[in-house]
Amino acid sequence: MELISPLIENYIAQFTSPEPIELAEVNKDTAAKHPLAHMISGHVQGQFLSMICAMLKPKYVLEIGTFTGYSALCMQRTLPIDGMIHTIEIRPEDADTAAENFSKLNANKQITLHVGNAKEIINQLPYQWDLVFIDADKTGYIDYYEMVVPLLAKDGIIIADNVLFHGQVLEEPLKGKNAKAVHAFNQHVQEDPRTEQVMLSIRDGLTIIKKK
Template sequence: MEIIDPKAEAYASQYTSPEDALLQEISAATWASHAHAHMLSGHVQGKLLEMISCLMQPRRILEIGTFTGYSALCLAKGLLKDGKIHTIELRDEDASVARANFNRSIDAGKIILHVGNALSIIPGLNETWDLVFIDADKVNYTQYYQLVLPLVRPGGLILADNVLFHGQVLQQPITGKNAKAIQAFNEFVQEDVRVDKVLLTIRDGLLMIRKK
């Protein structure tokens, strides 16, 4: 199901600042060789992530779901000089690709890649997060959120991707394990009085959550 008119998406891309050369190469390589290339954040969403990071100027960013490294590189652009982004990838093969991409970036020294289960890794990081980006397995979104929210500073942001889940959350009844998990997550955040939130209809849906 198409949520956003492809012509509107193309128009948005036309009037969005272009990707840098490395991001263009990562995008092209991912689409050419990865069976799940649609998971890439892409041009417009990537630029939004970059802009949010640049506005916040965070010292510590957490990304759950690295994929091939595109979004981490976008987020890293706004880090303070002593800032770090910790990014977690479950799959060894994707982590290997991301690591190679990070090593080509001027921000390589600011990016810390962890490979494994995020639910196990996050408690051991001992950080307070300014910005968190959740873009991993959908069935664990609510668990990720509950785990990281206490670690986010007041005024910090959590961004959750794919909250429209290809339009499946708009259908009644909602079917499919992932769509049901996303719907449950959206409802959980909606009822959480500890945060303000706004759901953006960009790409596959991006939920912006600010801790009070």
Template sequence: MEIISPLVESYTAKFTSPETEALRAISEQTIAQHPLSHMLSGVVQGQFLSMICAMIQPRFVLEIGTFTGYSALCLQKGLPEDGMIHTIELRPEDAQTAAENFKKFNANKQITLHLGNAREIIPGLPFKWDLVFIDADKTSYIDYYEMVLPVLSERGFIIADNVLFHGQVLEDPLKGKNAKAIHAFNEHVQNDPRTEQVMLSIRDGISIIKKRKA
């Protein structure tokens, strides 16, 4: 299902600041070599992540789902000098590619890559997160949300990607397991009295979530 007109997407990309040469190189490499290249954050979403970091100036950022490192580098672009990103990738091949990209663009001082299961890694990270970007297996979104919310700083934000899941969440009845999981996540967040959120139709849908003030 086509959610956003390709003409609209092209127009927004045209009037969004272009990606750096380094990011473009990663994007082109991923598209050319990775069978799941559609998972790559695009130019507009990448710039959105950079802008969010530039606006809120997070000290500690958690990314769940590294892929080939593009989104982490977009986050790092807007990071303050004392900021740190911890990014988690389950697939060894993608983690290796991301590690090479981080080293290539001298980002290792601010980006720490963890290989393994996020459920096992997150409890061992002793930080209050100012920004969490969830972009991993869709059936675990609620679990990730519940894991990070207690350790989200009072000024922190959660960004959840793919909340429109290729338009499949609009179908009735819902069919695929991922669409069902994302719809359940969206309802879970909407009904959570601890948080408030806004859903944006950027690319495949993004939700921005923060704790409610007491």
């Protein structure tokens, strides 16, 4: 389902700050080589993540779902000098690609890559998170959310990606495990008395969540 006109998307991209050359190379390389290249955050969403980091000035960032490293690199661009991103990727081949991209862009001092199951790794990390970006398996979203809400710093926020899931969350009846999982996550967050949220129609949908 086409939620936003390509003309509008192109207009938005035109009036968003240009994609840095080094990030454009990661984007282009992913598009050329990865069969699931549509999963990359891309120019506009990447700039949004950079802006969020510039505003929050987070010291500790958790990313659940590294893919080829593009979104982590977008956040690292505006990270404070003492800031650190911990990013988790379950697929070894994607983790290898991300590691190469981090190395090429000299981002290793601020990005730590963990390979494995996020549900096992998150509780091993001894931090309170100023920013959490969830962009992993959709059936795990509620579990990830429940794991990180107690670990948020005082003014920390969570950003969840793909909350519109290609428009499939609008279908009646819902079809497919991912659309059902995303819709269940959206309801779960809405009904959580601990937090408040706003859903944005950027790319495939983003929800920004903070503790009350």
